Amino acid sequence: MAKSTTILxxxxxxxxxxxxxxxxxxxxxxxxxxxxxxxxxxxxYLFGEGPFTGRDTTQLxxxxxxxLKLPKIDGLEVLKQIRTNPLTQHLPVVVLTSSNEEQxxxxxxxxxxxxxxxxxxxxxxxxxxxxxxxLYWLVLNxxxxxx
Amino acid sequence: xxxxxxxxxxxxxxxxxxxxxxxxxxxxxxxxxxxxQIKQRSSERELQLLASLIRNDLQTGNYQHVDKLIxxxxxxxIDIRKMQLTAANGYQFNxxxxxxxxxxxxxxxxxxxxxxRGEARxxxxxxxxxxQVRHRYLSWQIGIMYTVVASLLTALTCALIRYQKKSxxxxxxxxxxxxxxxxxxxxxxxxxEAVASRTAQLASINSELEAFxxxxxxxxxxxxxxxxxxxxxxxxDCSQALDQTCRDYLxxxxxxxxxxxxxxxxxxxxxxxxxxELQLKETNLSxxxxxxxxxxxxxxxxxTINISITPNLWVRGDPTLLExxxxxxxxxAWKFTRQRPDATIELGTLIKDNKACFFIRDNGxxxxxxxxxxxxxxxxxxHSIEQFEGTGIGLATVQRVIRKHGCSIWVDASIDAxxxxxxxxxxxxxxxxx
Numbered sequence: 001m002a003k004s005t006t007i008l009x010x011x012x013x014x015x016x017x018x019x020x021x022x023x024x025x026x027x028x029x030x031x032x033x034x035x036x037x038x039x040x041x042x043x044x045y046l047f048g049e050g051p052f053t054g055r056d057t058t059q060l061x062x063x064x065x066x067x068l069k070l071p072k073i074d075g076l077e078v079l080k081q082i083r084t085n086p087l088t089q090h091l092p093v094v095v096l097t098s099s100n101e102e103q104x105x106x107x108x109x110x111x112x113x114x115x116x117x118x119x120x121x122x123x124x125x126x127x128x129x130x131x132x133x134x135l136y137w138l139v140l141n142x143x144x145x146x147x
Numbered sequence: 148x149x150x151x152x153x154x155x156x157x158x159x160x161x162x163x164x165x166x167x168x169x170x171x172x173x174x175x176x177x178x179x180x181x182x183x184q185i186k187q188r189s190s191e192r193e194l195q196l197l198a199s200l201i202r203n204d205l206q207t208g209n210y211q212h213v214d215k216l217i218x219x220x221x222x223x224x225i226d227i228r229k230m231q232l233t234a235a236n237g238y239q240f241n242x243x244x245x246x247x248x249x250x251x252x253x254x255x256x257x258x259x260x261x262x263x264r265g266e267a268r269x270x271x272x273x274x275x276x277x278x279q280v281r282h283r284y285l286s287w288q289i290g291i292m293y294t295v296v297a298s299l300l301t302a303l304t305c306a307l308i309r310y311q312k313k314s315x316x317x318x319x320x321x322x323x324x325x326x327x328x329x330x331x332x333x334x335x336x337x338x339x340e341a342v343a344s345r346t347a348q349l350a351s352i353n354s355e356l357e358a359f360x361x362x363x364x365x366x367x368x369x370x371x372x373x374x375x376x377x378x379x380x381x382x383x384d385c386s387q388a389l390d391q392t393c394r395d396y397l398x399x400x401x402x403x404x405x406x407x408x409x410x411x412x413x414x415x416x417x418x419x420x421x422x423x424e425l426q427l428k429e430t431n432l433s434x435x436x437x438x439x440x441x442x443x444x445x446x447x448x449x450x451t452i453n454i455s456i457t458p459n460l461w462v463r464g465d466p467t468l469l470e471x472x473x474x475x476x477x478x479x480a481w482k483f484t485r486q487r488p489d490a491t492i493e494l495g496t497l498i499k500d501n502k503a504c505f506f507i508r509d510n511g512x513x514x515x516x517x518x519x520x521x522x523x524x525x526x527x528x529x530h531s532i533e534q535f536e537g538t539g540i541g542l543a544t545v546q547r548v549i550r551k552h553g554c555s556i557w558v559d560a561s562i563d564a565x566x567x568x569x570x571x572x573x574x575x576x577x578x579x580x581x
Contacts, residue, residue: 016372
């Protein structure tokens, strides 16, 4: 797997996107953040299809932050496709969503999510969650920049 | 129809008995006639024999012998009633006579010619006593036989009718039962259909509810997150440009958003409790309580509270729901003892109103029991938000958990003397709950 410092954020809500980007920055995570607005766009990016034809698909993101409720192709389907493709099957995926439904948590883990973080209303908690994400997925994988 | 069917055997029996009687009478009469004819013939022969004997004596002129013969013959044959020989010239020979019998006699007469133009008339009247006795005897025999046969036939008919009635009753009963069974079956079928359609309806409502709470969980929280998040961003990133009042406003915005977040979470928990399927397991309630207390201590480490949990309280319940139950009840106890320096929370069992039940007791602020009816209704609060925070959904959730287990919960409290919540839960199969 080629080394990359990109974080792929799959999020359709611009507010959540802005807040997530800000939270990551606040936690001194300076990785490049690529945003996909729906499931289709995310899969096109990862597999170099559609508008991303010609992208070097061996350049995998460091981590994928995946919202579950997405237009076109929903988050669980995206996760399933990531895990079935040999290219991306070991890619770390963190499910980052509003849902606290037990069914979503169980399905996410059974589809191979590495972590499940619920977006809290209290943004301080969200920062905390982002902080833990940064520590775990970026520092532990030794590609952290700007820490 | 039924009357005809019940009277028909009796009618038949009567006809048969009448026919039998008729044939018996005819048989007796026929016998009588036969015997009568035989007797008549034999009497005729006797007369001829007697006549030939008398003729011999008359031809030889032995008249004395004739008289003697009449006497001897008459006394030796007991069925002779009268015997009389009269000559043509009117001369009366000896005459034999017996006292009259009741029966009809048979009279026969023979003309005896003897010698030259001699003529005598022999008259013989024979009694029929033997035939009559035999006939009477036969009549009695036939009568008795007839009576016996008739009684047997009657008894048989009675038995047959009773048997038929009984079997008809049995048949009717069986018919009724079969009919009832068929009815029951069709009723069951329609019931099953109704249940199936209701189940389908319920399932569709449930899945709608699921979709609803899913979108509530997602969509309602997203704008709240934006409100809270950007308020915080303003506070952090533009704090120089904001004065104290503005910062206070932003903090109020954040508080409001967070409260609504809690409200949504609590409502979702309430709805999850309602629609989740009960999965009963042997559960140690004491351990669940200790976990909840541990979490409470972590979130509020400055408090010192005496906790007393009776160990090994085993119940048969849904562990997830039991945790929701205890986190609400113990959370309340934790919250409402806040002003007590010697706060105490207790979990144990006791017998109340002849029922083994669990209790959670605190020495907090308590409440007036006249409001207790409102307590388990959603959005009902007995304290102001300034005094104690909360959404008013916790105890509604608690009651749903208890009701889902088919059990009950009640409360005893008074102002400033704490509150005790009593509740029952399905007892553990394998372990002693006490």
